[in-house]
Amino acid sequence: xxxxxxxxxxxxxxxxxxxxxxxxxxLVSVAQREHRQLFPRPGWVEHDAAEIWRNVTRVVPAAxxxxxxxxxxxxxIGITNQRETSLLWDRRTGQPVGHAVVWQDTRTDxxxxxxxxxxxxxxxxxxxxxxxxxxxxxxxxxWMLDHTPGLRARAERGEVLFGTMESWLIWNFTxxxxxGLHVTDVTNASRxxxxxxxxxxxxxxxxxxxxxxxxxxxxxxxxxxVFATATEVLPGVRIGAALGDQQAALFGQTCFSPxxxxxxxxxxxxxxxxxxxxxxxxxxxxxxxxxxxxxxxxAAYALEGSMAVTGSLVQxxxxxxxLIHTAAEIETLARTVEDNGGAYIVPAFSGxxxxxxxxxxRGVIAGLTGYITKGHLARAVLEATGFQTLxxxxxxNADSGIALTALKVDGGMTANxxxxxxxxxxxxxxxxxxxxxxTVSLGAAYAAGLAVGYWPDLEGLRSNWHRAGQWLPNMDxxxxxTEYANWQAAVQRTFGWxxxxxxxxxx
Amino acid sequence: xxGSVQSIERAAxxxxxxxxxxxxxxxxxxxxxxxxxxxxxxxxxxxLHQVGFVEQDHTGAHYRxxxxxxxxxxxxxxxxxxxxxxxxxxxxxxxxxxxxxxxxRLVEGKVVVVHHVFRPDDSDxxxxxxxxxxxxxxxxxxxxxxxxxxxxxxxGRLDAxxxxxxxxxxxxxxxxxxxxxxxxxxxxxxxxVELAGIAAPIRGLGxxxxxxxxxTGRIERICDxxxxxxxxxxxxxxxxxxxxxxxxxxxx
Numbered sequence: 001x002x003x004x005x006x007x008x009x010x011x012x013x014x015x016x017x018x019x020x021x022x023x024x025x026x027l028v029s030v031a032q033r034e035h036r037q038l039f040p041r042p043g044w045v046e047h048d049a050a051e052i053w054r055n056v057t058r059v060v061p062a063a064x065x066x067x068x069x070x071x072x073x074x075x076x077i078g079i080t081n082q083r084e085t086s087l088l089w090d091r092r093t094g095q096p097v098g099h100a101v102v103w104q105d106t107r108t109d110x111x112x113x114x115x116x117x118x119x120x121x122x123x124x125x126x127x128x129x130x131x132x133x134x135x136x137x138x139x140x141x142x143w144m145l146d147h148t149p150g151l152r153a154r155a156e157r158g159e160v161l162f163g164t165m166e167s168w169l170i171w172n173f174t175x176x177x178x179x180g181l182h183v184t185d186v187t188n189a190s191r192x193x194x195x196x197x198x199x200x201x202x203x204x205x206x207x208x209x210x211x212x213x214x215x216x217x218x219x220x221x222x223x224x225x226v227f228a229t230a231t232e233v234l235p236g237v238r239i240g241a242a243l244g245d246q247q248a249a250l251f252g253q254t255c256f257s258p259x260x261x262x263x264x265x266x267x268x269x270x271x272x273x274x275x276x277x278x279x280x281x282x283x284x285x286x287x288x289x290x291x292x293x294x295x296x297x298x299a300a301y302a303l304e305g306s307m308a309v310t311g312s313l314v315q316x317x318x319x320x321x322x323l324i325h326t327a328a329e330i331e332t333l334a335r336t337v338e339d340n341g342g343a344y345i346v347p348a349f350s351g352x353x354x355x356x357x358x359x360x361x362r363g364v365i366a367g368l369t370g371y372i373t374k375g376h377l378a379r380a381v382l383e384a385t386g387f388q389t390l391x392x393x394x395x396x397n398a399d400s401g402i403a404l405t406a407l408k409v410d411g412g413m414t415a416n417x418x419x420x421x422x423x424x425x426x427x428x429x430x431x432x433x434x435x436x437x438x439t440v441s442l443g444a445a446y447a448a449g450l451a452v453g454y455w456p457d458l459e460g461l462r463s464n465w466h467r468a469g470q471w472l473p474n475m476d477x478x479x480x481x482t483e484y485a486n487w488q489a490a491v492q493r494t495f496g497w498x499x500x501x502x503x504x505x506x507x
Numbered sequence: 508x509x510g511s512v513q514s515i516e517r518a519a520x521x522x523x524x525x526x527x528x529x530x531x532x533x534x535x536x537x538x539x540x541x542x543x544x545x546x547x548x549x550x551x552x553x554x555l556h557q558v559g560f561v562e563q564d565h566t567g568a569h570y571r572x573x574x575x576x577x578x579x580x581x582x583x584x585x586x587x588x589x590x591x592x593x594x595x596x597x598x599x600x601x602x603x604x605x606x607x608x609x610x611x612r613l614v615e616g617k618v619v620v621v622h623h624v625f626r627p628d629d630s631d632x633x634x635x636x637x638x639x640x641x642x643x644x645x646x647x648x649x650x651x652x653x654x655x656x657x658x659x660x661x662x663g664r665l666d667a668x669x670x671x672x673x674x675x676x677x678x679x680x681x682x683x684x685x686x687x688x689x690x691x692x693x694x695x696x697x698x699x700v701e702l703a704g705i706a707a708p709i710r711g712l713g714x715x716x717x718x719x720x721x722x723t724g725r726i727e728r729i730c731d732x733x734x735x736x737x738x739x740x741x742x743x744x745x746x747x748x749x750x751x752x753x754x755x756x757x758x759x
Binding site: 027328329330331332416437438466467469 | 595603
């Protein structure tokens, strides 16, 4: 019998990929296509959802072709996606209404301030586990309904559908205007601010607060479980899972027990700590989120520390400043010097995320002197990711009351040895990379494969996890303390940059 | 006698014009100067850009010679770039073979380890990225030496690490000829007693060998009962090298 595979479709911020995995959880082929990043105004970031779906229809067959397999050898599709990016589309024509508004977009900053009112940004945290920021979907959905002529009326008549990217993909996989299934999963729904974190259902109080009609919302399903059988791209193949990219990475790292944590280093970086069936409310700027739900079992929860700008700072260094040609060259440039020379870059490009949640902050390069070369700046770029991780780990330790003893890492930036060593030095714990760095896709594949019986249980998946690399701490404690103090001083200097009187009106 | 290759002549003409224009030239400028259609010029520029000979300015409208063009003798692939392209495939090789995997490249007569994947048995192992290996005494080294045309990278002295290390230059030359013929290199207790290895060259654009990927392990796992390198492992290593090469050659 021909070998069977699970196809993971990872709809990410910069590209859409299809990766095939075999029964041992090993990557067998990858196909990838980037899509355009649209920046119509400062602070606005958009994607063309039609372009993204076209890319899906290309990368899936390409991944299968690469190993000369037949579509019939694919037993399930697992979908994972950039979270919070929001889209409305026409139920009848299948056309997106405008562009998808991306998670990094800050156009809702004024709306956020209005909604927070006197009660402050945490006014909905009890219900949804999240603070009011430009990061999540509900303010974006509200903005789209308010700023597109006639859209609210069409929404109330049930003519338009809302979704994050997994909803858009599943709807299209299942026929689009011809009977497409309009669903989401608990992890993605937990990032909207519209789902009640305890009941895992849309909450009328939240819908009323954001003035969102229930008719546009998808049905919420478990993350792992057969959603439907695809009619497009891979007709006859079951869609076995959908989950947000960071939750997928937690699953791919086989963090199935309370206390297990991972950090994924990509465009942004995200540290998630499994908290079991317990909903832990953070007092240190972490988010409460759903980790996953398998079929009819109770959902597992997680605490999340989100860093908005990590890999994208390297991209800016490459594309915005032109100091390197490829992202990997940053390590080469950084190694031309011994240390950061006293320079610190705080990349508050769209405000600061965890643990500060300061949307009015903007980035700074602190400690500039005539001594600083591009090599020092390259170091500062990489170290920014290390320092942000340390801030999140400190906050997480304070919330959970348990100190982290090792950090499981994954994502593209784990190819950067200088950064991985700096992380170990700064956190003072071993940093461990698993055999499959593509844990986002692996997690989606695992969840889908479980749903169709390709893998029997979680324990079987655990035995696939192996250590591929490890970095041990080796930094003088005094130096660690000084460096961190310098970083914290630099962070202070980002606060209060956007003053209320100069915030753009959200026309 | 074969004729000259027209596209190379045209590419050479484009390079001459760009070298003479410090502010760069657009597609139309080049097309007019050479009497070529815009799509033809565009195709030539795209290829020259891909091989790293020309750069676009920030507007994307003008092309000029790249810095790298003036330093052709130096290595053209950044080692960290090689690691980031190799990482997925090297992981997959380690996980399929159950052995330690390394990616290496030749620098000043030594093999520098660019990437290292632990043996997937969760035992204690130390990352040895950045350390060097003697090229004549390991599979990784032989896989790159065999395709090194300059001779400059050859080790000066062939030191013995075990009784099986090849220390005779003539024997090494024979061995490298065999590597070229087979497309892979083997190691049998030449560096460390009881260890064997298999490596294959990684080919970038135009077939240039930019490094090698290989695995190392105990003889009884790497070799069959007649002490020959296992053919299934050879196939895996060669497929891995090919996959990394494909990744490098693809435009991103």
